[in-house]
Amino acid sequence: MRKYLSILADFELKMNEGQYRSGQKLPSVRDAAKLYGCSISTIIRAYTELERRHAIYSIPQSGYYIVKEGEHEVKDHSSNPCIDFASASPDLSLFPYLDFQHCLNKAIDTYKYQLFTYGDTMGLKSLRQTLVSHFAGDQVFTKAERIVITSGAHQALEILAKMPFPNGKSVILVEQPSYDHYLRFLEFEGVAVTGIARTAKGVDLQELEDKFKHGNIKFFYTMPRYHNPLGTTYSEEERRTIANLASKYNVYIVEDDYMADLGEASGFDPIYALNRTSHVVYLKSFSKIIFPGLCLGAVVLPELLLETFCAYKKYADTSQLSQAALDIYIRNGMYERHKFSISSQYASRLHALYEAVHRHAKDGDLDVPDAASGIYAQFKLKPSVNLDRLTRRLAARNVIVVPGKQFYLSNYLEREKFLRISISRVQPEQIDEGVNAIVQEIKQR
Template sequence: MELTQSLQCLQPSYIREILAVAGDPNTISLAGGLPAEQSFPMPIFQSIMSQLANDSSLFQYGPTQGYAPLLDYCDQHFSLSPTDQSLVTTGSQQGLDLIARAYLNPSDGIVMEAPSYLGAVQVFELAQARIIQVDQTSDGPDLTQLEQCFAQHSPKLFYAVPDFHNPTGVCWSLAVRKQVAQLCRRYDVVLIEDAPYRELRFAGEMLPMVSELCPEQAIVLRSFSKYASPGIRLGVITGESHYIHPLITLKQASDLHSSLPMQALLLGLLTHDHFPQHLQAIRALYESRYKILASAIAEYLPDSCSAWPIEGGMFLWLILPTCDVNTLAKTLLKNGVAVVPSSVFYPAHMEGSYSALRLNFTNAEPEALVKAVSRMASALAGEV
């Protein structure tokens, strides 16, 4: 049977190819976007799960919008206004899919940072949207380009990850946040603020979300994957109810609702007395792993390779002298290190203006991080 045209155009994921090989026990993988399993709150989950098994109503069909006590928690915790609504989704990835299906007709314009999160690129490509890219600087999107792009292309949406971007780790400065909010208002562009890494700040000051600066012009995606666990598959979309209401209708047609027992489990975690310590422990673990990776890079790699400093999140962006990053990633794999080349993070037929690798530091032990960098140093010596 013939596939839809949109699916025929979708590129096979290079990341999946790399991850398949990265499972080899002799390979150190810095390729995935996986949180550390030791960060999962298993003792808390165990105690909540045994209580959930006493409540049969949680194992019945439930409301599409989400488990009511979890929605109440989100209203309060995210300080939503009375005109806002929340929708619990099966991870933020489903949130992206619902937004694309609700708001993007083929050829509608959507602006993305370049490079950008691969899962979002795929969703917007499947929607056959017109993807317009704006370069990312170490401070956030290039504002001159962004304004030109809003003025010339009249896009409907701007998709962005302002806190600890995937893949670059960039966190927008306050000045950039204010200016982007102003531009969205001036040009009537709706901001899709994707914030899965916001809670993973281990240095510097917490900054306001961009959506707080233009609330009438924004939809926010929050994920629980990075500080609860990705396997529970839960996220929440919030925004003014006229944006969220159509998404609820779509979700009903898509999967009826996200798992109720998992929503109750998540609420149990978020309201648990030990939750603040749990968050602190994840931040401390990731900070220590980031520092180990950054100092190994400084020690082993040539000066021509530079890492953008970060204050949180899960990724380090290593800028290299210009080279063929796909070939380099394959060479590194042969040398026992899996990483993701920058080419993967651009839509089809577009490419970046420089060479880089995304290194994940959250899912490797300290010794493995150091060994990975020393293996990279040997492989790079012959390549760049």
């Protein structure tokens, strides 16, 4: 299964990058099997899937060819001169429209009137059961009874901030920088919140322990991998230490793993898997891998939090139809296939970004820590750079970036000066030009 998906993703990547052009003949089944070191049946399966997606067509006794422009919807980005390093939403051209449309139709046929009534507060039972095995692939082992479907991960974060916890504590600890929309929510609601610095090198574990011990911390909100906005990932030692400190000081961890499916790293154990005392709440969103409008997330809750969480959630507020379609999408293997495709394309863009940085930023004006996977990179700037002026000048050149200051609590003073760079919506052919423009403007001071 894995080999087939990786081959399919590689074909799609080469098509999008123009290595296979309109009308071009693909390698024969036998040649492709030798190229990828696999069986002929595996190649046939990949070609059949590409044909089903109307990306290629076959001619008997001749072979497979790329569908010519005009014979299907062509991706055209030339009308948009903007180089978008700001948007974190998925690339429109990568949305799995046809597959998900099929799942929506199948869901209506399967569930019929059940989809148009009030559902269970915890979410569609069949989806929660499907998520048990889905989460197990990320080393998150749980039962359907402890999974709650939410309107994206943000709804779960809001509920967790407002509800009381069994430890009787009241302060939320957040990494600095962190997810900006959640920080603004906490400040607007007047929630007791404090920060701890996280840099490309990680977090000070001794400082973290001191805060857990003396800070009246209700829970620590963290993004262990592919952090927003840094793009970096905690080491196994850091994750294991955080898990142990949670147990030692009766502090809960809210582990936001919303980017889990967009990386290529294997063998990653989340904090959830390393904690043995049920002090970790695990969050996952499906918006970044499919499309934002789906607005579905899932939270795995410790037994002691489940009843209170559901009481604060109060009622079923997520689309039954969307849940049923997602259930079918995952069970039919479409989610796994799409995950391989989108993650490989994003990995290619991230690689191109680092290559461009290596080419253009040679004078020490820009420091870019290696994020390895995901969609974010941190462009660290010298203290002398005027961030607002830099952002405006880049916008005048149609290069859109996000300044790092918005990812901090308003009263947090120890801030790094940086740009958050996202590669999810920028086109591959724009990356070098965009990085070069950033470096040029930085030199202008």
